[in-house]
Amino acid sequence: MKKKLASLSFLILSFAASAQDMTTTSKVTSVDKPAYDKWSIELNGGVNKPTRTMTPGYQTATLNPFHADLGVRYMFSPTFGAKLDFGYDKFQERDDTAPFESQIIRTSLQGVINVGRALNFETWTKTIGVLVHGGVGVSQLTSDSGFDGEDYIGHGILGLTGQLRLSNSVALTGDLTGIVNGKQNWNFDGMGQTKTGAFDGVLLNASLGLTFYLGKNEKHADWYAEENDRLDKLEGRVDLIETGLLDTDKDGVADLYDLEPNSITGVAVNTKGQSIDTNQNGVPDELESYLEKTYGQNGKEGATNNTVEELINGGYVNVYFDFNSSKPTNASLSGVDFLVKYLKNNPGKSADIIGYADEIGNSSYNTELSRKRAEAVKNVAINAGIDASRLNVIANGEDTSVNKNSKEARQIVRRVTFKVK
Known part of the structure; x- marks a missing residue:
């Protein structure tokens, strides 16, 4: 019977997760919102080498500085895009040739193919990419000496760009580009006119640079793989089903539907996993009934309150923290709720909020950490409606009562406890 119920629950949760995903997909499609960023800015610098149209006796170095390039790119999809770029190259003589100085500036409109996405690079790497770019443009050549x-x-223009992803916002790039000029009237050195015909000078660029990705999505199109994204979403739904079927507090209500996933073990709960507390005094009815029976029926409200106070002051009501954290764990927030309900039912009472830390680290740091933990719990109580004047913070620093080498024992002492008065 249990296996049948588990199977039925699995099917229901699968259907719910699928329905939720379908709803989300529908919403995304309706507003045509991309799952990846499309814009980027490219900044590169390096060397150049002009060839063919050089006047006899005038030559540049094999790797001639200086080249710079600025581009703005838009990706229509993870595979195809376009970019507008601006380039600058300066030409000077090498040591054993006649002196000259000239410059060329250009702008180009280019198409871009993301070879990494086209060839499914994501199946073996998530940090290396390759782009091919090419197109046409116009240039202006000027000379300072000719x-x-x-x-x-x-x-x-035609080029190849290698990419190394540094983060979701930045990639390191290396680029090799070739440019073929048409109807170039003057040589690159500016000292003589061309004689090569319709297709004249050839300019080679080699550069290193950075690409900056613009947008609010996690990934840019350069690194977005639709199939991987689909599998990640499917894995997320499976995780939801697997974790949702867990029952952390063993109250018979799966965590997926449990509004109180840290209810007291053995106490009756409703269909939403909440402890049944008819009079809203912070003590579950089942526990309150036991206390009344144990401590007598006469003045049972006072008896219950006294017992609750004994539980709080006896250290049975605590709030716990992860290592080096001042944020209470979700599972232990019921401790604050327990105190808040008691103080609301007893407006003449106040409480010390006492923070502790384990022995790992510097003692003075741990004292300050224990204070921050107590302050964090105090703020939760204030936000729940308790006046700040009724709450007193005490930083007790390190609790040395447990074996500091035990991970489990250290978890117990990373806590905030209370004393009502």
Whole structure:
């Protein structure tokens, strides 16, 4: 019977998770919101090498500085995109040739193919990518030592960019680009006119740079794999089903539906996993009935209150913390709730909120950490409606009563406890 119920629950949860995903997908589609960022800015610098159109006796170094490039790219999909870029190259003589100085600036409109996505690089790496880019543009050549005016040139451009992802916002790039000019009238050195025909100078660029990704999504199109995203979502739904079927507090209500996942063991709960507390005094009815029976029926409200106070002051009501954290664990927030309900039912009472830390680390640091933990619990109680004047913070620092080498024991002493008065 239990196996049948478990199977039925699994099917129901699967259906619910699928329905939720379908709803989410529908919402995304309706507003055409992409799952990845599309814009990026590319900044590169490096060297150049002009060839073919050079005047005899004038040459640049094999790796001639200086080249710079600025590009703005938009990806229509994870595989295809376009970019507008601006380039600058400076040409100077090498040591054993005649002196000259000239510059060329250009702008190009290019298409981009993300080879990494097209070839499914994500199956073996999530940090390496390759882009191919190419297109057409116009250039302007000027000379400081040769011809006067400007030489306007059309060009074709083709390049290969390697990518190394540094983060979701930045990638390191290395680029090799070739440019072929058409109808170039003057040589790159500016000292003579071209004689090569329709297709003239060839310019090679090698550069290193950074790509900055723009947008609010987790990933840019350069690193977004639709299949991986689909599998991640499916894995998330499976995790939801697996963890949702757990019953952490063993009250018979799965965590997925449990509004009180830390109810007292053995206490009756409703269908939402909440302890039944008819009079809302912070003590579950089943426990209150036991206390009344144990401590007598006469003045049972006072007897219950006295017993609750004994439980609080006896250290049975605590709030726990993870290592080096001042944020209470979700599972232990019921301790604050227990205190809050008691103080609301007893407006003449106040409480000390006492913080502790384990022995790992510096003693003065741990004292301050214990204070922060107590302050955090105090703030929870204040937000729950308890006046701050009724709450007193005490930083007791390290609790040395347990074996400091025991991970489990250290968890017990990373706590805040209470004393009502």
